[in-house]
Amino acid sequence: MAKKLPIDNRVKALREANGQMTQSELGELVGVTRQTVAAIEQRRYSPSLETAFRIANTFAVTIDEVFSWDAVD
Amino acid sequence: MSFLEKSDWLMACLLSLAVAGYFSSVFQLSSESGVLVAPSMPGLIAAAVGLTVLSIIGHIVLVAINHKDANSTPDEREIKVNQQASSVSGHVLSVSVVLSLLLFLTTSNGNLLFYCVFGGFLVSELAAYIMRIYYSRTVF
Numbered sequence: 001m002a003k004k005l006p007i008d009n010r011v012k013a014l015r016e017a018n019g020q021m022t023q024s025e026l027g028e029l030v031g032v033t034r035q036t037v038a039a040i041e042q043r044r045y046s047p048s049l050e051t052a053f054r055i056a057n058t059f060a061v062t063i064d065e066v067f068s069w070d071a072v073d
Numbered sequence: 074m075s076f077l078e079k080s081d082w083l084m085a086c087l088l089s090l091a092v093a094g095y096f097s098s099v100f101q102l103s104s105e106s107g108v109l110v111a112p113s114m115p116g117l118i119a120a121a122v123g124l125t126v127l128s129i130i131g132h133i134v135l136v137a138i139n140h141k142d143a144n145s146t147p148d149e150r151e152i153k154v155n156q157q158a159s160s161v162s163g164h165v166l167s168v169s170v171v172l173s174l175l176l177f178l179t180t181s182n183g184n185l186l187f188y189c190v191f192g193g194f195l196v197s198e199l200a201a202y203i204m205r206i207y208y209s210r211t212v213f
Contacts, residue, residue, distance in 0.1 A: 036150040
């Protein structure tokens with residue numbers, strides 16, 4: 001299994017719950033590329049605090065409803 | 074694949090070809106003459122111009138295919154990837170320069186020093202492209 005970073009997230013679930021928003025659309029809203037959104041969802045990249053807040057604000061939820069600590073590795 | 078990653082693949086391929094072409098010609102000339110040939114300005118200029126022209130043409134094609142992504146500025150992840158890859162590239166360049174200088178101290182061959190430093194510079198650039206591709210695809 002590929003190594004994952006310890007910050008888990010619900011970005012993909014929130015995207016799908018918000019009208020099947022694409023990674024590109026979310027990326028445009030928060031100011032990152034589609035590849036970075038994909039990396040966040042796959043836990044290959046932990047976003048900056050600012051981007052984490054932007055993602056949470058986009059879905060109108062709090063930051064801890066999007067991100068959580070999960071030290072698996 | 075992002076536009077930057079495609080650009081890195083293009084430049085890595087072109088630079089590899091340029092390095093292989095330049096040093097194979099140096100090796101061939103040196104084999105024929107029996108000694109390491111002195112670096113020639115026309116050969117260097119030809120390699121640099123060829124690399125520049127091919128990279129411009131390649132990027133024009135990339136922009137034509139990915140015109141939407143081409144103007145986008147690097148985001149926070151890409152900036153970190155660039156910084157980390159540049160750090161690796163810097164280390165490769167530093168080590169190659171030190172090794173080249175040590176080699177010069179033992180051989181006193183100025184031509185060899187030039188080729189080693191120049192080769193180290195090209196390899197460090199190649200390392201930057203390769204590491205950017207690697208960091209773009211791995212946990213970072």
